[in-house]
Structure formats: structure tokens, C-alpha cells
Amino acid sequence: MSVVYELPFGTGRRFLGSSPRIVNGILGGWELSTIEAFQTGRPLTPTMSTDNANTGGTNRPDRIADGNLPRGTQTVDRYWAAEAFAKPAQLYTFGTAGRDILYGPSMNNLDVAMMKYFRFEGERTLQFRAEMFNFPNHPNFGQPSTAWGTSDFGKIFTALNGRSIQFGLRLRL
Numbered sequence: 001m002s003v004v005y006e007l008p009f010g011t012g013r014r015f016l017g018s019s020p021r022i023v024n025g026i027l028g029g030w031e032l033s034t035i036e037a038f039q040t041g042r043p044l045t046p047t048m049s050t051d052n053a054n055t056g057g058t059n060r061p062d063r064i065a066d067g068n069l070p071r072g073t074q075t076v077d078r079y080w081a082a083e084a085f086a087k088p089a090q091l092y093t094f095g096t097a098g099r100d101i102l103y104g105p106s107m108n109n110l111d112v113a114m115m116k117y118f119r120f121e122g123e124r125t126l127q128f129r130a131e132m133f134n135f136p137n138h139p140n141f142g143q144p145s146t147a148w149g150t151s152d153f154g155k156i157f158t159a160l161n162g163r164s165i166q167f168g169l170r171l172r173l
Contacts, residue, residue, distance in 0.1 A: 001035075001036045001037075002033070002034065003032075003033065003034045003036075004031065004032075005032045005033070006031050007030040007032060009027045009028050010024045010027055010028015010029055011024050013028065016028065025118070029117040030114065030115070030116050031115045031117070032112070032113070032114055033112070033113045033115070034110060034111065034113075035109075036110050036111075037107065037109045038108050039106060039107040039108075040103070040106050041103035041105055042104045042143060043100035043102070043104075044100065044102045044103070044104055044144070044146050045060065045097070045098075045099045045100055045101065045102070046061055046063075046067070046080075046097050046101070046102060046146050046153075047060060047146050047147055047148065048060060048061050048149050049147050049148070049149045049150050050087075050149065052087065052088050052091065052092070052093065052094075053088075053092055053094050054091075054092050059094065059095060060094065060097040061085040061086060061088070061095040061097050061148045061149070062085065062086045062088050062089070062097065063084065063085060063096050063097040063098070063101065064085065064086055065081065065083070065084035066081075067080050067084035067085060067097075067102055068081075068101075068102060068103055069081055074105075076141065076155065076156040077155055077156075078155070079104075079105070079144040079154045079155070079156055080102055080144060080153070080154035081154075082148065082153050082154060085097060085148050102144075104143040105143075105156070107140045107160070109133075109134055109138070110134070110136055111131070111133045112131070112132045112135040113129060113130065114129070115127055115129050123172070123173075124171075124172065124173055125171075125172045126169065126170070126172075127168075127169065127170040127172070128167075128168075129166075129169075129170070130165070130166075130167050131165070131166050132163060133163065133164045133165075135163065136163075137162055137163040139159060139162075140159070140160040141158065141159050141160065142157065142158030143156070145157070
């Protein structure tokens with residue numbers, strides 16, 4: 001979702017429309033824009049670190065419980081329940097775990113920009129921008145390891161970028 005909103009302050013606007021030039025120069029001509037992205041967790045498939053079915057490819061374990069932990073109990077060291085899976089009982093058989101049965105962490109992101117336009121004679125303008133990516137500094141994590149049977153199963157080793165701020169000027173002649 002994206003929003004662009006021209007603030008109603010300054011000459012020709014709803015508020016401070018007849019303010020002195022200096023006040024209009026400071027408070028008028030501002031614009032706010034946002035980009036919001038909210039995503040649920042990505043579906044992932046548990047895999048085994050060994051080739052139990054002797055196919056030369058990736059195998060899956062047996063599923064004996066859900067495997068997805070309740071939201072408040074998930075940590076970066078234990079995002080899924082390893083005990084919900086087991087090695088297939090017989091050699092040369094496939095596991096019962098289906099595709100895309102585990103869900104990774106959700107992603108929430110809010111980017112905000114404030115822009116101020118300074119108008120000069122003719123078509124000349126100067127734009128000042130302050131942009132903040134991941135404005136609330138919400139932690140967004142990478143995907144947990146899906147390699148069941150290893151000590152890494154369900155662990156998250158990466159975090160996505162935290163808040164970053166940049167400023168810019170744009171002169172239009």
C-alpha cells in the first residue's frame with residue numbers, strides 16, 4: 001500500500017493560507033509519502049540431511065505433529081518444533097511430511113518520506129527529501145533452516161536491514 005499526502009499548510013492551502021512569506025517558506029510546501037508492506041510467513045518444506053529413500057535427492061522426514069510453534073513461543077533459536085518430525089521407520093522409504101507445511105517469519109515494513117518544495121521564479125524548484133526505510137525499526141528476519149536432523153533446524157541466522165535514513169536535494173531548472 002502506498003500513500004502520498006500534500007500537507008494543507010501554506011499559500012493556497014487550507015491552513016496558513018495568508019501567512020507571511022517566511023512562515024510559508026518554513027511550513028508550506030510539505031508532502032508526506034509512505035509505502036507499507038505486510039506479508040505473512042513464507043511456506044517452507046522440512047528436508048532431511050540424509051538420503052533415507054536412496055534416491056540421490058532431497059528427502060523429507062515423517063511428520064508426527066504440526067511443527068509450527070505458537071506465535072508467542074517462537075525464537076530465532078527455535079522457530080519450529082524439531083520433535084514434530086522423525087526419521088522414516090524403514091530404510092528406502094519417503095517421509096510423510098508434505099511440501100510447504102512450515103511457515104517462516106512474517107515481514108512488516110513501513111517506509112516514510114517527507115519532502116519540502118521550495119519554489120523560485122518561473123519553473124525552478126528545489127526539493128528537499130528525508131527518507132526513512134523501515135521507519136519503526138521493526139525486526140524482520142530471514143528464513144529458518146529447514147534441514148531437519150541437524151542442530152540448525154528451525155534456527156534463524158539472518159536479519160534484514162534495520163532502519164536507514166537518507167537525505168537528498170533535487171534542483172529543477
